[in-house]
Amino acid sequence: MKFSPALLELIEALRCLPGVGPKSAQRMTLHLLEHxxxxxxxxxxALTQAVEKVDHCQRCRNFTELDICEICADSRRDTSIICVVETPADVLAVEQSGSYRGLYFVLMGHLSPIDGIGPAEIGLDRFQQRVLDEGIEEVILATNPTVEGEATAWYLTDMLLPRGVRVSRIAHGVPLGGELEYVDGNTLAHAFSGRRAVEQG
Amino acid sequence: MKFSPALLELIEALRCLPGVGPKSAQRMTLHLLEHxxxxxxxxxxALTQAVEKVDHCQRCRNFTELDICEICADSRRDTSIICVVETPADVLAVEQSGSYRGLYFVLMGHLSPIDGIGPAEIGLDRFQQRVLDEGIEEVILATNPTVEGEATAWYLTDMLLPRGVRVSRIAHGVPLGGELEYVDGNTLAHAFSGRRAVEQG
Incomplete structure (x- = not known):
């Protein structure tokens, strides 16, 4: 005996959610139908509506229902700086830190030649045009400190520096509240090589 | 900055799934829209279809799209025994053990007076009628070995024994492959009080 077809279909469909295996999907299905x-x-x-309405912002590629997202349309933001991130979740994280008031560009991924993801797939052609057209003064690279994220940051640097745009990379090192003892070697190496001179007060 | 309304709505809606918190819901939403x-x-x-079509079997209360579920309609099953379980997942577990060929009755819960769940809410009135009408010979109680499951089993026993129905409870004890050292005290106490005489071969 198995579950009935409609139940099996729902169990299978739930598995498109990340982190949901067959047991969780079964539990979710029974929970929804029972309770x-x-x-x-x-x-x-909500699923239907999101799939229908949500598209990419025409300027920053972040998810939005509008043509131009709220951040891009916000006249109070500093339009001379663009921060490049990999995903919409990264935008949220930076926003929640409250430390940045410029604009964004969301790659929706990172360079990954093996998977066929080149510069065009993450919108870099359009991004370069935008930086030049809008006279952007600084581009902050906030891609992830992974192999692909670093490669993407290097690619962007090579693309922008020759065109006279100031490029910076967010600092990587020991996280605040982190204990040296528990920080991995790579991060620690990064923290040492990226050390800054302490100036006299 | 927050996500756009359609995204927020989907994040919120995903939280109706058991075990999905705000962070998972956000990750699921972005994953679905991106990938x-x-x-x-x-x-x-699948959700719409399941909610529309899936209802309770009129005989055993298990989930089904049919009036009478596949198990109840299966002429090869032993119609003189009914196994009482709490949930559809329990039916699946028993079926997968391959140790039972009778019918089922699914309570869809257990007695829980505090939550307003009395005998009628778990279908016991209808169940008693069915046992008497169909001349059921044995009722196997397979409710969970929890306080509520045990209370439900006792209630069923009190209901059925005076009417001349044979009632049994599945055995509880040390699970196969379990090591005594790691079995909790209650289970062990149960295993001792439920010990059976070994007969000479």
Whole structure:
């Protein structure tokens, strides 16, 4: 005996969610049907609506229902700086830090030639045009400190520096509150090579 | 800055799934929109379809799209025994053990007076009628070995024994492959009080 077809289909469909295996999918299916059918209907509507409405901002490529996202359209932001990040979640993280008031460009990934993801796939042609057209003064590279993220940062540097744009990379090192003892060797090596002279007060 | 309304709505809607917190919901939302919009649409369809079609079997209360579920309609099953379980997942577990060929009755819960769940809410009135009408010979109680599951089993025993129905409870004790050292005290106490005489071969 198995579950009935509609249940099996829902169990299978739930597995498109990251981190959801067969057991979780089964538990979710039974939970929804037993305890929260309204929730299931609301979820179906939200999924359909998001897929239909959410697209990329025409300027920064972040997810939005509008042509131009709220950040790009916000006149109070500093339009002379662009921060390049890999994903919409990164934008949120930077925003929540409250440490940045410029604009963004969301790559929606990183360079990965093996997977066929070149500069055009992450919008770099359009990005270069934008930087030049809008007279951007500084581009802050906030791609992840992974092999692909670093490669993407290097590519952007090579692309922008010759055109007279100031390029910077966010600092990588020991996180605040982190204990040296538990920080991995690579990060520690990075923290040492990126050390800054302490100036007299 | 927050995510756009359609994204926020989807993040919120995903939290109706058990075990999904705000961070997971955000990750799922971005994953679906970035990498698997077809999956999101399929999930929306599967949810709608399951909520519309799946209802309780009129005989055993298990989930099914049919009036009478496949197990109840299967003429090869032993119709003189009914196994009482709490959830559809329990039916699946028993079926997969391959140790039972009778029918089921799915309570869809257990007695829990504090939550307003009495005998009628778990279908016991209908169940008693069915046992008497169909001349069931044995009722196997396979509710969970929890306080509520045990209380439900006792209630069923009190209901059925006076009417001349044979009632049994599945055995609880040390699981196969389990090591005594790691089995909790309650289970061990149960295993001792439920010990069976070894007969000479």
């Amino acid at each position: 929260n059918r309204e929730g299931a209907e609301a979820l179906a509507r | 698997n919009r077809e999956g999101a649409e399929a999930l929306a369809r």
